[in-house]
Amino acid sequence: MDYRQLSAGTDRTREALLDAARAAAASAYASRSGVHVGAAVLSAAGRIYAGCNVENAAFPLGNCAEPAAIAAGVLAEGGAFRIAEVAVWAETAGSLCFAISPCGGCRQRISELALGPGVLVHFFWPGPELSSVTIGELLPFAFRMEARSATPS
Ligand code: THU
DSSP states (O other): OOOSSOOTTSHHHHHHHHHHHHHHHTTOBOTTTOEEEEEEEEETTSOEEEEEOBOOSSGGGOBOHHHHHHHHHHHHHGGGOOEEEEEEEEEETTEEOOSOOOOHHHHHHHHHHBSSTTOEEEEEOSSSSEEEEEHHHHSTTOOOTTOOOOOOO
């Protein structure tokens, strides 16, 4: 599929993101958990970037799929990269894993670069039906460095 110049919120974009996430999951290095995760992000510029999880014998050193996809986007588009839509796909032993949503840390990562709280995130959870929810629903009250101190008057 031609992934160029997609718009957020369309059926075509959702399918393209799921295709890209699924393809990325096939490349995962999941030597410990056996859970092959792929993530795909649509940038505000209308391009799709994908990434997969990479595990390690020293367990905490493993990386999730979402930051790999985000890093690919930042590498290609620079600091102006922003996320317009996301899909996550997970498989184990070649079968769809249907209770994988972005973990807490990945929610924060997506939130930081999302165009806004309404950015859609697609994943198969809690069953084999697709869930499509916003990053604001996944991570309300996200941490922001722009917090202001209250000045007593
Ligand atoms: N994983 C991801 O890639 N993304 C998530 O949001 C949740 C967890 C990976 C990490 C680990 O390699 C495997 O899934 C099992 O936890």
